[in-house]
Amino acid sequence: MGCSALTKLKAKRRHQQEIFTVCPIWFIHENLQKVLDVYTFNSLIGEGTYGQVHLATHKLTNQQRAIKIVNKRNIKSSELKNKFINEISVLKMLDHPNIIKLYEFFEDDNSYYLVTDYLSGGELLDYILKNKVLSEKNTAKYIKQALESVAYLHSKNIVHRDIKLENLMLESNEPNALLKLIDFGTSIISSPFKKLKTYKGTISYLSPEVFENEYNEKCDLWSIGVIMYILLSGKMPFGGRDEGEIIRCITKGSFNIKGREWIKISPQATDLLKKLLNPNPKLRISASAALSHPWFTANIQEPSQSIDLNTVLSNLLNFRAEFKLQKAVMCFIANNLMSQAEKAELAQAFKCFDTAGDGKLSENDLNKACKKVLGYKISNEDIKKIIKEIDADKNGSIDYSEFLIATMNRDKLLSAERLEMVFKAFDSNGCGRITGDDIKELIESHEMEDSYWNKIVAEVDANGDGGVDLKEFKDMMLSCL
Numbered sequence: 001m002g003c004s005a006l007t008k009l010k011a012k013r014r015h016q017q018e019i020f021t022v023c024p025i026w027f028i029h030e031n032l033q034k035v036l037d038v039y040t041f042n043s044l045i046g047e048g049t050y051g052q053v054h055l056a057t058h059k060l061t062n063q064q065r066a067i068k069i070v071n072k073r074n075i076k077s078s079e080l081k082n083k084f085i086n087e088i089s090v091l092k093m094l095d096h097p098n099i100i101k102l103y104e105f106f107e108d109d110n111s112y113y114l115v116t117d118y119l120s121g122g123e124l125l126d127y128i129l130k131n132k133v134l135s136e137k138n139t140a141k142y143i144k145q146a147l148e149s150v151a152y153l154h155s156k157n158i159v160h161r162d163i164k165l166e167n168l169m170l171e172s173n174e175p176n177a178l179l180k181l182i183d184f185g186t187s188i189i190s191s192p193f194k195k196l197k198t199y200k201g202t203i204s205y206l207s208p209e210v211f212e213n214e215y216n217e218k219c220d221l222w223s224i225g226v227i228m229y230i231l232l233s234g235k236m237p238f239g240g241r242d243e244g245e246i247i248r249c250i251t252k253g254s255f256n257i258k259g260r261e262w263i264k265i266s267p268q269a270t271d272l273l274k275k276l277l278n279p280n281p282k283l284r285i286s287a288s289a290a291l292s293h294p295w296f297t298a299n300i301q302e303p304s305q306s307i308d309l310n311t312v313l314s315n316l317l318n319f320r321a322e323f324k325l326q327k328a329v330m331c332f333i334a335n336n337l338m339s340q341a342e343k344a345e346l347a348q349a350f351k352c353f354d355t356a357g358d359g360k361l362s363e364n365d366l367n368k369a370c371k372k373v374l375g376y377k378i379s380n381e382d383i384k385k386i387i388k389e390i391d392a393d394k395n396g397s398i399d400y401s402e403f404l405i406a407t408m409n410r411d412k413l414l415s416a417e418r419l420e421m422v423f424k425a426f427d428s429n430g431c432g433r434i435t436g437d438d439i440k441e442l443i444e445s446h447e448m449e450d451s452y453w454n455k456i457v458a459e460v461d462a463n464g465d466g467g468v469d470l471k472e473f474k475d476m477m478l479s480c481l
Contacts, residue, residue: 021394022328022331022392022393023095023331023393023399023401024335025093026331026443027103027104027332028102028103028104029104029443030105034108035106037059038058038060039065040057041055049074050075050080051070053066053067053068053069054067055118056115060421060424061336061421064118065103065118066116066117068116070084070111071110071111073110083185084185087184087185087187088102088114090184094152094158094184095399096149096359096400097178097351097359098145098149098152098178098181099149099181100117100169101335102116103116103335103336117171119180120173121169121170121171121172121177122169122170123170124142124165125165125168127170128230133234133261134232136232136265136266136269137300139299140269140296140298140300141299142179142231143224144291144300145178145179146163147224147291148291148354148359149359150221150287151357152359152360153187154217154286154287155359155360157189157191159196159219159220160181160184160223161186161188161201161219162183162185162187162223163223163227164226166183167181167182168181168227172340174344176344178344178347190216190217192217195216201223204236204238206222206223207223207250207279207281207284208222208250218284219281221276221284221286222276224276225237228272229255229273232262232269232273233261234261235261237256238250238255251279255277257270266295266298268293268294268295268298271293287357288356291356291357307348307352308345309352312349312407313353313369315406315408316398316406316407317386319405320480322479323460323476324456324459325434325456325460325476326476326477327392329426330480331401331405334404336425337418337421338404342409342412346403346404346407349407350404353369355368359399359400360398360399361397361403362397363380363383363384366378366383366398367380367383390403390405410480411481414480414481419474419477423470426439426442426473432469433465433469434457434467434473435466435468436455439457462475
């Protein structure tokens, strides 16, 4: 019955097309269960002023996560509470391979719990301390990734305001591990034309204009310039015996690139460094412009041949999802069930196709990818259709999670074991069926009427009993193969 019933449902759906948006933020919200009912705590991996960070395992999916525990006694002031809430609000908006991912959060009488990626490679600072000065090629690799994360933030009018070595972490200990930007507690959403007034950040990384209490997103570029200087030389560009002396050195804006450690550094590297550390924010280079600097072309090689760009692009171009529930499930899988290893190759492919470095794929990006990988162009009309099919949140481009959904290995990710995991996650009350109420509860949406969610279920409810059982669920998902 499954296949024939599904075929009839597909035909019925073609006459009932309506706009449906799905995005990762759907699945990022407060989990009302007890954190110990959902996660097994494994070990303490970090400790700070406001709490601890533990390595934990998600009981249903077996995925490793980092859980930041913030003791409520440590954030009694409204400023600290706002910082914590701000971090959650901003992270929910972000979807980029070089930015830490938030999965969910919990609260009990004593603490808040923030569940994020587990970044086993540690801080870039520790990597530097271990390796001392990096080569230009390695420096270029990390600076480019930092700039890509910042270009994405700035495209969304978000200013990080505390970019430093401690807030850049490596996803793993692998040689090509992704760099991830973390700690969004001091970040702010700001109009491109609005000057920020509040003094935020870590002294040694702050730009001159921040001390004048009038700055914009260009402060993040200065911070990346400071990091680039440290990676190339092993020294801070602006030093001093105390904070006052450091601030005077920064506001003066002069730094030394004439020591012994700079002899082998290329003119292209120092050119970009000067543009990032220009004391005049109006003349300081932007993140998007910096990504086009020839220093990166000279030092960063094409992606490894181990990345099968042909297969990735083919999956992207041929992606189809007939039903709304299919799209929601695939978004859930891409954001909650894919391991770091499964995402790694796709993340590299995404960055290869994202020629503008803004964290999304445009029509122009896809045209260039087709010409480069396949050797021919696809018509603009077909490109528009492809983007329309994949663009689940209807913002006119393909975001990172949408790319993962369209290009993931469906044979592996839609295995019987994983489908049963997802079914259990959607079947919130464990009754053996997914109903409209289950979907509404999972994504915590109260904007739509119950009838809206019931229609989504009805699309794939082959026997018409008002819910999707496991067999109907598997039939629906396996039709994607």
